[in-house]
Amino acid sequence: ETGVTQTPRHLVMGMTNKKSLKCEQHLGHNAMYWYKQSAKKPLELMFVYSLEERVENNSVPSRFSPECPNSSHLFLHLHTLQPEDSALYLCASSQEVQDTQYFGPGTRLTVL
């Protein structure tokens, strides 16, 4: 295991639901990331946090709202999603933003 955990591992939600994805890292890292992995597409960076401050928002729709309450936890709040948002959402962490990134197992999201 990499020391990065994600819950839930699987999530099915309707377009009107509100849900949250959780990521926790046990590595003492200062940077955390959200990625989206869709079928037949490269991993897409969504958000970067460094010391709980968002330093990158990669043109992500506002229906995705990140939250980083401390350097060990990262959330992705979801509301009024679209079916095309169905994907594997991966969390990663690194010591600092320029360092090697370690990924969690992901949350498989299905939007009906």
Added chain:
Amino acid sequence: GENVEQHPSTLSVQEGDSAVIKCTYSDSASNYFPWYKQELGKGPQLIIDIRSNVGEKKDQRIAVTLNKTAKHFSLHITETQPEDSAVYFCAASSGGTSYGKLTFGQGTILTVHP
């Protein structure tokens, strides 16, 4: 921005053979090139990485080479085993103000036949 192309998209080899996956990148400022392995139901796991001040790096059966002039880097796996079967991703990062942004290739599905 950075663009990373990865080839081939699928690779099938016999156990014991070598496998080579190649990536090209567009941003000459890129200076960090990791390779990740992703098994079914798991997140990507770092298997080897290289920085631009090094031309080659080896770790047991895995090696990575970097040609900065041509802007390409390759993953070499020797003596392949069935457990090497997975999806492999290359990535590039230019550091600086890009806040650790990794740009990933499209992935290579490697299948090692016993």
